[in-house]
Amino acid sequence: MRLIRLTIINIKRTIKNPAMLLMTFLFPMVVLFGVVGTGSGGSSLGKIGIIDNTSGKYSKDLIQELEEKYDIENLEGTVEDSYNELRDKKLAMVYVLNEDFDKNIDLGKTPKIENYVVETGMGSIIAEDIINNYVNNLLEESINSGLSTNSIDSVIVENYEKDSNDYYMAVIMICYFMMIGATIITEDILKLKAQKVLKRVISTGNKDRQILGSLYISSFIIQAIISSISLIVAIMIFNIERFNLGLGILAITLCSLITTAIIMTVTRWVKNQTLASLAVVIFGLLAFAVGILGTNLDEFSNVPKAIGYLSVISPFSWLGKIINGESIVASIIVIVLMSLAFFTLGSFKLRDYVKE
Known part of the structure; x- marks a missing residue:
């Protein structure tokens, strides 16, 4: 009960x-x-593509x-x-003018124009x-008064795989800022230690594991909840399509887990607030860069292949696999093991740390 109370x-x-809200x-x-x-937010109904x-x-x-x-x-x-x-x-729509377009008009025939759209709207109706x-004006001698000829065959583009x-970018960027935002929590914990707050709390009968455990659990919960809300808001604001909210929240939760473990390690071994924050930022930047470059190696030129091998030690590489629905179980296991390694490193002689 004390742990729950301290966590709240x-x-x-x-x-x-x-x-905290600013960064996450x-x-x-x-x-x-x-x-x-x-790219995703606007309707862009004013632009037409034409294949002539x-x-x-x-x-x-x-x-x-x-x-x-x-x-x-x-x-x-x-x-x-x-x-x-x-x-x-x-593009709002794409029109295809076939090779016989001019020929059919010269022959007094109505040419057929293919129109490809994702969904019909006012923009396509006006066009x-x-x-x-x-076309009717050109063929008016072949068209009875008051009768119009429809030249357009519309095709609703549905059978393609949406990107x-x-x-992916929404989830991975939220995770990145979560990890960088860990500097705020890191500085907060070190301030509590410097001000002897942790030492005073342990004198009230609270155990060392309860005190620091409540700090880390609260960090984990706050990061996971705020970042998950950020993802939901981003999906709605930017009209993101083809998303799996469950996998996105899973990736964010696992990122919060390993970020909390990193906070625990840094606050345990780095006493200076500035150096501790710098260590978190450097780790976040390197992990993000190596993970993104290694995962998308084919999309970048002049990137050494060694980066691809190094990406296996970056949590962002495994988070990316989860976001894309690839090797989910293996990725979860790897991230949990990474987190346990940091937790183990950060939990060394906790009571001595609190008393310092």
């Missing part, structure tokens, strides 16, 4: 520190806005008509190459009206 007291005390909630939101927000396979007079005139209302991006290749831009809503009106990079 420490949670209330820590959560009043605005720096606000900073990740700001960074994610720059990394994820512009004919490059004739009529197709160029049609594109000029559309440019009066929309930003036009001329695309090359197949429409499948543009699925990512549709998914990320960088369709512009295209149909343009989960935004979700």
